[in-house]
Amino acid sequence: MLGPADYVLWFLTALLEAGVVLCALKRHSFRRYLALNIYMLGSLVVTILRFWVFSHYGFSSAQYLYFYFYSDALLTVGLYFALITLFSYVLSELQTGRYVRLAAIVLLAGTAFFSYQVIQQSSDRMLTRFVIELSQNLYFVGLVLTYLLWGAILKLRETRAQIIQLVLSLGLYFSAFAATYALRNLYPGLHLVWGHLPQVIALSLPLAWAYTIWRIPVEARLAPARLAVVSR
Amino acid sequence: MMAGVIFVFSAAALLQFFISYCRSLIAASSKQVLSAEVKDVTGIQRFASGDDFKRVMQLLQLCPERPEDRNSVQAIGAYFSLLNFLRSTIARVIPSLRAWTESERGQCAYFAAVALGRRISFSRDMLAQQMDA
Numbered sequence: 001m002l003g004p005a006d007y008v009l010w011f012l013t014a015l016l017e018a019g020v021v022l023c024a025l026k027r028h029s030f031r032r033y034l035a036l037n038i039y040m041l042g043s044l045v046v047t048i049l050r051f052w053v054f055s056h057y058g059f060s061s062a063q064y065l066y067f068y069f070y071s072d073a074l075l076t077v078g079l080y081f082a083l084i085t086l087f088s089y090v091l092s093e094l095q096t097g098r099y100v101r102l103a104a105i106v107l108l109a110g111t112a113f114f115s116y117q118v119i120q121q122s123s124d125r126m127l128t129r130f131v132i133e134l135s136q137n138l139y140f141v142g143l144v145l146t147y148l149l150w151g152a153i154l155k156l157r158e159t160r161a162q163i164i165q166l167v168l169s170l171g172l173y174f175s176a177f178a179a180t181y182a183l184r185n186l187y188p189g190l191h192l193v194w195g196h197l198p199q200v201i202a203l204s205l206p207l208a209w210a211y212t213i214w215r216i217p218v219e220a221r222l223a224p225a226r227l228a229v230v231s232r
Numbered sequence: 233m234m235a236g237v238i239f240v241f242s243a244a245a246l247l248q249f250f251i252s253y254c255r256s257l258i259a260a261s262s263k264q265v266l267s268a269e270v271k272d273v274t275g276i277q278r279f280a281s282g283d284d285f286k287r288v289m290q291l292l293q294l295c296p297e298r299p300e301d302r303n304s305v306q307a308i309g310a311y312f313s314l315l316n317f318l319r320s321t322i323a324r325v326i327p328s329l330r331a332w333t334e335s336e337r338g339q340c341a342y343f344a345a346v347a348l349g350r351r352i353s354f355s356r357d358m359l360a361q362q363m364d365a
Contacts, residue, residue: 140238147245150252165256171249175242182239207303208253214300216260227255 009199016206017044023214035085039078046071073131076138090158111137136181143174154224161220162212169208176201254311257304258339261346270349282337288344295351305347312340
């Protein structure tokens with residue numbers, strides 16, 4: 001059974017996802033961050049559809065579980081491509097767009113192959129296990145890629161404040177989810193990790209993106225070297 | 233074993249991204265000049281000290297909350313707690329880290345003062361709207 005806190009978090013998630021898109025439209029940034037906004041719109045649709053499936057079939061139903069995990073995998077792939085577009089922004093001056101896209105597809109295929117290798121011993125519900133495994137692995141791959149992107153930002157002295165904050169918030173999101181999944185595998189009985197924590201982490205991304213798009217002007221600049229934990 | 237390695241790497245990355253994200257929020261506000269009334273109320277002139285943070289946060293909580301500021305103020309509050317933890321543990325034996333935490337705590341206080349300025353003008357706007365209506 002879901003409690004009031006779950007409903008509040010569910011409603012807040014939908015509200016914030018819609019908020020990101022509205023902020024982007026209001027600030028004329030929808031096309032500038034097209035992939036990020038499409039991802040947020042997709043997340044909003046999935047949030048609404050999950051609620052619909054939940055209200056029709058119940059939280060513990062097979063329909064809800066299947067819908068949850070399959071939609072989560074699709075959203076993770078979507079976020080992965082949104083991250084790749086941030087690579088394109090940062091590396092735009094190096095004219096490496098084609099190589100970045102190619103590397104992204106190869107890495108995605110590699111992650112899918114690795115996920116398949118992990119679950120191929122399972123005899124039942126192979127596709128569902130594959131989808132869950134792929135989703136978990138993509139969070140970690142996303143974290144490594146965001147880390148590389150942050151390194152590229154520091155190295156190339158990228159100064160656009162919006163890009164910097166979008167990348168950092170994505171890094172927070174990926175690392176929090178990757179840590180949560182790892183902790184869940186280490187301690188399957190730890191209910192805090194599988195209770196409200198993922199929902200709270202899921203809120204952080206639309207919150208940070210809405211803040212960035214709404215409050216940080218497009219022309220704002222930051223010295224990224226000042227933000228690094230180890231000063232450069 | 234693998235999950236443990238992933239957890240350690242993810243937690244380290246989370247900490248690093250969190251610090252960098254908070255510093256990016258602080259950097260965005262550090263260029264803003266405090267209004268005369270915020271200077272009067274907080275006693276902060278050009279530079280803030282870490283010891284001002286608690287007092288400025290108390291003042292901040294007296295003002296009506298601006299929804300768009302809530303996230304960043306909470307993040308900086310958590311960052312300030314992290315800095316306090318570092319200051320009372322590792323920084324005791326590493327003088328350069330102590331100087332760094334002091335400087336960061338001061339910048340957190342300046343960030344809170346800038347947020348206070350925004351909330352004061354927000355409250356004033358709300359009051360003006362109510363007077364007009």
